[in-house]
Amino acid sequence: MGATEPRTPTQSATADRETVISRIIDAPRELVFEAFTEVRHLSRWWGPEGFTTTTRAFEFRVGGEWDFVMHGPDGTDYQEWITWTAIAAPERIAMLHGEARDDPNAFESVLTFEPDGAATRIEMHTVFPTKEQRDEAVEKYHAIEAGRQTLNNLATYVTETVRKGAEG
Template sequence: MTDQHIPTTGSEPEADRTVVVERLVSAPREVVFEAFTSVDHLSAWWGPDGFTTSTREFEFREGGEWIFTMHGPDGTDYAEWIRWREIVTPERIVLLHGEYAGDPNAFDSVFTFDEVGAQTRITLSTVFPTKQLRDTAVEEYHAIEGGAQTLGHLATYVEA
């Protein structure tokens, strides 16, 4: 199966399928970007409150994959798969994220890193294939809160 961008019905505007979370981090953007480049870094901060990760495969390059399991605070395991689609150091990372390669519900995420004086504004914009998948992620999986918590963990990690 291919991991091409999932087509939509055409009747749902991108804004209705998108979640955006941002955070101002007290660290230079090169340092914030670097926190994505190795599994050791990512394992230290990735995920919402109470979650940890176990990595099976990791290759940070365009076309590379990160295959891992997120372990929830209640003991639930979540299979995760990321393909790094575009990496522009230290400005932008584009990825496709699903449960597995070829997941029809996979979504596109873009991390942008903008200098704001000595700080970095990191913006995470996630576009789901459908509005229903976006709404499910927000309502059932608390995607906005989880995204904010994840960026908070990133900030704590790079500010230390």
């Protein structure tokens, strides 16, 4: 056998630059998708535990932008910017996420919303420009735990707020 091993079908060419976070949310896919795509919902749950979000501009369409500031629990403000690169409602959203429009370190994320019985499985698949940027995001900014907390906030918001409103 040669020095190179054949790549397993589950390993992608960008595996060393990726993070994947998923969560089952006890709500229909359309509600979960709506909570992720309407600013009136996003600003109420986006971000890790203890963070709040202030939106400056929001237009949910391919090529549209979300310009916002995340406020950390320690008072630090984090300038954020997202542009939507693909939308297939209610199953998929692709976006480019950075600090500003021309951020050379912006990363790509694809979110998928899959029915799971009466619930929804959301998966956030992120690819960073380099392995080093992925490692820094994970180690310095706790990207995986922050992503899990963000999806937990989404789950709590959808099940406690949006769903009750839809049932009421």
